[in-house]
Amino acid sequence: NAGVTQTPKFRILKIGQSMTLQCTQDMNHNYMYWYRQDPGMGLKLIYYSVGAGITDKGEVPNGYNVSRSTTEDFPLRLELAAPSQTSVYFCASSYSLNRNSNQPQHFGDGTRLSIL
Amino acid sequence: AQKITQTQPGMFVQEKEAVTLDCTYDTSDPSYGLFWYKQPSSGEMIFLIYQGSYDQQNATEGRYSLNFQKARKSANLVISASQLGDSAMYFCAMREAGGGGADGLTFGKGTHLIIQP
Numbered sequence: 574n575a576g577v578t579q580t581p582k583f584r585i586l587k588i589g590q591s592m593t594l595q596c597t598q599d600m601n602h603n604y605m606y607w608y609r610q611d612p613g614m615g616l617k618l619i620y621y622s623v624g625a626g627i628t629d630k631g632e633v634p635n636g637y638n639v640s641r642s643t644t645e646d647f648p649l650r651l652e653l654a655a656p657s658q659t660s661v662y663f664c665a666s667s668y669s670l671n672r673n674s675n676q677p678q679h680f681g682d683g684t685r686l687s688i689l
Numbered sequence: 690a691q692k693i694t695q696t697q698p699g700m701f702v703q704e705k706e707a708v709t710l711d712c713t714y715d716t717s718d719p720s721y722g723l724f725w726y727k728q729p730s731s732g733e734m735i736f737l738i739y740q741g742s743y744d745q746q747n748a749t750e751g752r753y754s755l756n757f758q759k760a761r762k763s764a765n766l767v768i769s770a771s772q773l774g775d776s777a778m779y780f781c782a783m784r785e786a787g788g789g790g791a792d793g794l795t796f797g798k799g800t801h802l803i804i805q806p
Contacts, residue, residue, distance in 0.1 A: 606793055615799055
């Protein structure tokens with residue numbers, strides 16, 4: 574049972590470099606999400622997708638881009654890495670559901686990213 | 690204003706005691722869901738329990754229960770008979786209808802729970 578798989582687990586980037594954080598899920602979930610977690614804080618939504626070809630901004634989208642070409646994959650792109658993007662990044666997925674559904678979001682194990 | 694407030698940054702509890710972790714929320718949406726997640730030191734996010742705004746009874750899931758007081762907008766997590774393995778960060782989160790409609794969660798800042806032997 575793979576669930577939500579994120580790669581890499583750790584990465585160090587130099588300021589101005591770019592990289593893609595990979596996320597794939599094997600649960601056939603429609604909805605996928607990217608969050609970031611800064612030290613001592615809760616998670617904040619970066620981008621989300623309700624299905625292949627459809628993405629939208631969350632609370633903190635600046636400096637990031639996403640794409641959703643398949644149901645399974647939802648990569649997150651950092652174009653010009655900045656120290657403020659040092660964080661732990663979580664990908665999550667869930668079924669599309671009404672507001673009162675008890676289906677939780679399933680999270681990957683996270684990617685710890687440092688920008689130096 | 691914060692949508693999710695967790696007022697206990699850290700808690701120390703003796704093993705086998707019950708623990709209550711506080712969570713208050715702010716929403717004008719009549720339809721919403723409240724979640725608790727556990728994050729151990731290894732970093733993964735583990736779903737614990739869910740409470741819907743229309744649920745008539747408090748949610749329970751094994752040793753976890755949710756003390757849901759809708760009028761006070763609180764959804765406190767209760768852990769009975771705490772164990773050493775319960776030591777972790779605990780996050781309260783809310784899903785509401787507004788803000789795009791894709792059920793993204795709004796998280797509190799978390800409570801760091803330490804169970805002492």
